[in-house]
Amino acid sequence: MTPKEALALCREKDVKAIDLKFTNFLGAWSHTTIPTAVLTEELFENGLGFDGSSVRGWQRVDESDMLLMPQPDTCFVDPFTRLPTLSLICDIVDPITRENYSRDPRFIARKAATYLERTGIADTAYFGPEAEFYIFDNAQFDQQPSGSHVQIDSIEAPWNRGRDEQPNLAHKLRTQQGYLPTAPMDQMMDLRNEMMVTMIECGIDVECQHHEVGAAGQSEIDIKYGKLVQTADLMMLYKYIVKNVAFRNGKTVTFMPKPVMGDAGSGMHTHLSLWKDGTPLFAGDGYAGLSQMAMYAMGGILKHAPSILAITNPTTNSYKRLTAGFEAPVNLAYSQRNRSAACRIPMYSNDPKAKRIEFRCPDPCANPYLAFSAILMAAIDGIENKIDPGPPLDKDIYDLPPEELADVARTPDSLQSALESLESDHEFLLRGDVFTQDVIKTWIRYKREHEVEALRLRPHPYEFCLYYDA
Numbered sequence: 001m002t003p004k005e006a007l008a009l010c011r012e013k014d015v016k017a018i019d020l021k022f023t024n025f026l027g028a029w030s031h032t033t034i035p036t037a038v039l040t041e042e043l044f045e046n047g048l049g050f051d052g053s054s055v056r057g058w059q060r061v062d063e064s065d066m067l068l069m070p071q072p073d074t075c076f077v078d079p080f081t082r083l084p085t086l087s088l089i090c091d092i093v094d095p096i097t098r099e100n101y102s103r104d105p106r107f108i109a110r111k112a113a114t115y116l117e118r119t120g121i122a123d124t125a126y127f128g129p130e131a132e133f134y135i136f137d138n139a140q141f142d143q144q145p146s147g148s149h150v151q152i153d154s155i156e157a158p159w160n161r162g163r164d165e166q167p168n169l170a171h172k173l174r175t176q177q178g179y180l181p182t183a184p185m186d187q188m189m190d191l192r193n194e195m196m197v198t199m200i201e202c203g204i205d206v207e208c209q210h211h212e213v214g215a216a217g218q219s220e221i222d223i224k225y226g227k228l229v230q231t232a233d234l235m236m237l238y239k240y241i242v243k244n245v246a247f248r249n250g251k252t253v254t255f256m257p258k259p260v261m262g263d264a265g266s267g268m269h270t271h272l273s274l275w276k277d278g279t280p281l282f283a284g285d286g287y288a289g290l291s292q293m294a295m296y297a298m299g300g301i302l303k304h305a306p307s308i309l310a311i312t313n314p315t316t317n318s319y320k321r322l323t324a325g326f327e328a329p330v331n332l333a334y335s336q337r338n339r340s341a342a343c344r345i346p347m348y349s350n351d352p353k354a355k356r357i358e359f360r361c362p363d364p365c366a367n368p369y370l371a372f373s374a375i376l377m378a379a380i381d382g383i384e385n386k387i388d389p390g391p392p393l394d395k396d397i398y399d400l401p402p403e404e405l406a407d408v409a410r411t412p413d414s415l416q417s418a419l420e421s422l423e424s425d426h427e428f429l430l431r432g433d434v435f436t437q438d439v440i441k442t443w444i445r446y447k448r449e450h451e452v453e454a455l456r457l458r459p460h461p462y463e464f465c466l467y468y469d470a
Contacts, residue, residue, distance in 0.1 A: 003044040006072040010036055010086055013077055019087040020048060020068050021236075023105050025057035025446070026314075027367025029236055032068070033085070044070055047093055057446045058103055066101065067093040074233055076202045080244045089233055102436050105369035106229065112373035113228045115432030121274065121293075121383055122281055127372050128225030128271035128356070129235055131364040133255050135188055135217035135246055148461055152259060154216035156187050173215035175263050176326070186211045192219055195245045199223070202241065204234050213264035213327070225271060225356075228376065232368040239364070255364040257313070258320035265321030265328060268364040270312075271346070272297070272375060273356040283352030287392055288336035288345040290355065298343050298357050299389035300382020301375060302332050304428060305342060305361065306412050306421035308378055312362035312371040314447065316415045316455050321363060329360040332409040333393040341393055342411070361411060373434060381428040416452045419444050 018039045021031045032050060047067030052059035074089035092104035100107040117123050141150040161172045171184045183189060192209040199206050205224035212218035223234060239255060246253040258265040274281045284291030322330050327339050334343035344358040362371055412418040423444055429435040
């Protein structure tokens with residue numbers, strides 16, 4: 001869509017406001033709104049100013065002026081505003097140099113896609129993310145010097161079997177048994193359908209929706225694969241829609257990887273395939289129908305996984321999901337069909353176009369632009385350097401004897417460990433100036449200061465259970 005076409009759409013839909021959205025460094029949407037009359041062809045070219053120093057992880061106060069550059073091909077009519085509103089995703093530009101801002105996640109993703117083309121390996125990387133989330137009826141939490149608490153609730157949760165709900169109609173899900181139940185056990189179907197329809201109306205190609213393993217309202221809506229930048233755009237819109245549909249129905253959604261102790265965590269299993277001149281490059285006659293290129297790509301992802309996880313699993317909570325059990329992919333191995341491996345080769349179809357790698361470690365707290373870019377850069381490194389992923393592990397990894405399991409590499413056990421890996425292994429991310437030293441250093445510094453250290457300094461409620469009477 002061109003600027004002229006975007007303006008025509010405003011007239012067609014009788015749009016009264018324009019919402020300019022952009023993704024901050026950590027992966028959340030920010031926005032500012034202007035009257036429709038302010039959106040002109042000149043604004044698409046000249047941009048709109050804002051304060052970059054007030055965005056987490058971005059500019060210093062003495063370099064605060066930045067420009068929002070609306071991208072006409074990203075527009076959609078916002079389904080949640082009372083006033084007819086057209087939303088546009090923006091790139092970020094320096095007002096003096098007119099260059100793209102190096103810490104803009106969307107710019108990093110565009111550079112990753114361009115770098116792939118420049119290598120000659122492929123001209124297109126397709127990504128298919130599968131984001132999971134929990135739908136709660138209530139979520140209360142606080143942290144003060146005098147105390148801390150968290151209380152979540154779901155009408156489906158097993159802990160409500162004995163609650164007086166006047167009446168309690170039972171049909172609660174059992175822990176770890178929430179996968180694909182029908183009504184009345186699945187009480188979220190109408191809500192997920194509303195999310196699905198809203199996504200379709202906003203231009204997202206939805207494949208399916210269903211209840212996930214987690215008993216307390218865990219859900220998943222799968223969208224069709226697409227090119228790197230466009231799929232990251234759609235993942236931002238996906239999260240926006242899911243949260244707001246839940247909110248207007250009196251529910252609350254979290255993409256936290258592990259909000260419920262003892263039940264399934266929420267991942268964002270990410271499928272990757274490379275294509276050139278319309279031909280899929282990951283199909284072949286090797287293991288699980290993969291090409292040698294796909295094997296090398298998988299080798300690169302597994303080799304760099306400890307550092308990639310600092311980006312694809314970017315929270316302290318991420319590593320409460322990446323623990324043994326709960327189908328969590330903590331072992332850096334690959335396998336066909338086996339969901340306990342970090343990399344899986346789906347075997348649903350023999351069509352070469354469907355041949356892909358599924359990297360199961362990422363979670364939906366990730367900034368999708370940075371996560372997809374890091375995965376792609378690791379895959380490119382594997383292909384260019386012919387990194388052998390080793391033999392497959394076609395067994396239930398959790399049932400392996402200790403001596404055999406000892407030879408299988410593991411994911412980092414904390415965000416701090418992942419950041420240390422990123423600190424020592426990020427050269428592959430710098431190629432083609434996709435990521436920069438500044439981006440890597442800023443990411444590590446921010447995560448350590450504002451998340452790792454912030455959590456380390458605070459007493460945990462369970463420590464009182466363990467040590468109060470010591």
